[in-house]
Amino acid sequence: MTAAPAAGRPRLRTRLLGAQPIGALFALPYLVFVAVIFAYPLGFAVYIAFHDYFFTAPGVDVPKPFVGLDNFASVLTDPQVLQSFRNTAVFLVINVPLTVVLALVLATALDSGIRWVAAYRVAFYVPYLTASVSLVGVWMLLFSSGGLVNSVLGPLAPNPSWLINSALAMPTIALYVTWKQLGFYILLYLAALQNVPRERHESAMTDGANAWQRFAHVTVPGVRPVTTLVLILAIITGANLFTEPYLLTNGGGPDGASSTPVLLIYQQGIQQQNPDTAAAIGMLLVIVVGMLSLAANRINREA
């Protein structure tokens, strides 16, 4: 160690740069990453959405005029876009309540000192860990016209079949995503259940509360903050569907009945080369998700 430096200077330096200014150097790669991968594209997305932006050959510089809210206006009057948001609403109405209820019930059952917990846990987490492309391949076969599900249902099988039926395509996707993601939410609830004090259950028991009453009056209020988190994450997941409609229903079919905003961002922005309206859809989607998340947060706090 070198001799102590003169009294006044290190204190000034410490005040300006902190006691270990080298920390900024350690964090620098991460900060550069955030600037290049998040901050700049975020600004760029806003820029594209407010300009008549199009792809040009490399090196060609064509003016891309500012068009105000034009892109948003054309997106909001596009029946395809409105349908994709309606489809997302159908998805959320099915997926979110199912996710919250099933995850909490199964986590509570797992938490009550049961045998073979590890085996049950593996069964629940494996869909969450596995690539959606793999699982979509399996569901496609299970739910196809002559697939296993229909042959079990026999005369009850829907016609047209699940994935090519405009009333059932989106609900089937909602069921698929609920199944795929549930393990992650069970994991979050299991952590939250550890923090519900045992005494509360015990005092409810001495008051003569049965299992259901304890679940409703001790468990549910005890995990409320995590329920808010689960609601928000489920809403975000539901708003960002791409792989499922792209593969499971062959590009949002039938006839757009399972198209989603992100699928349209891909189709309009990259396939049809209209990045400006695609960016506008992206911004609208983020605004809608933000509002829904705030609403979920508020409703759950008041409940």
Next chain:
Amino acid sequence: MGHRRSTWVRYLLLTTAALVFAFPFYFMVVGAFQQAPTNSPESLVPTSGWTLGNFAAIDARIDLVRSLVNSLIFTVGVLLGTVVFGLLAGYAMARLDFRGRGATWVLMLLVQMVPFQLLMIPLYVQITRGFGLGDTYLGMIAPFAINTTAVFIFTQFFRALPQEMFEAARVDGAGELRILTSIAAPLVRPALVTVVLVTFIGPWNEFLWPFLITKDASLQPMAVSLANYISNVAQSTANPNGAILAGATALAFPVVILFVLFQRYFTASDLGTAVKG
């Protein structure tokens, strides 16, 4: 009596749910090795018709090994970036007092809130046109290069170490990089395993981004190759079901094996930290 009945209900509930959850996997793995994957409940437990032909059939169209190697390169690239730069950033956030630390923390929280889908178009323009990284591994890796969730996990683990240890090392004249590499990092080895698990499933399973930026089939990771097979090739094949299930099994298994081996590191509290920030 009431207690015993509720235990029984619990087992029934959990077992039913577990069977529903596990069934599609059973269907996938059995079908992958069947000459004709079943569509009827009577033949769910096949006793004959076993084959490896499905793997050969899909391999003839999408080059399984090449696709899996591409997935591995993509994933290892992300893991390296996340472990090296994530450890540095996490250590700085937890243990170093520097100007801008508070702002960096706020930035980390904001990054968790920006959905990738909003960035999809500008990132695509920037990486393929701006940087000319379309159809490269680097372009595939770049958007995932440092997993912010991992930085959070490292930060929490470094924070839990005793302050005196760091003070003693500093008094002994150790530089911060040396403290990190020879004292702090070895002590957070469980965090390292958690980070590897949590980070691994991201790029390995990712479909949208590599799908956007790779047109060259020889660079496509397994998720993209399999998706192309399902949406383009399968219709023109006589018996595609077995091949689809074989491809699905090849893509799913590395993750499942990794997870089963390291299950105890994949705990709720670690992930809870990560999600809540």
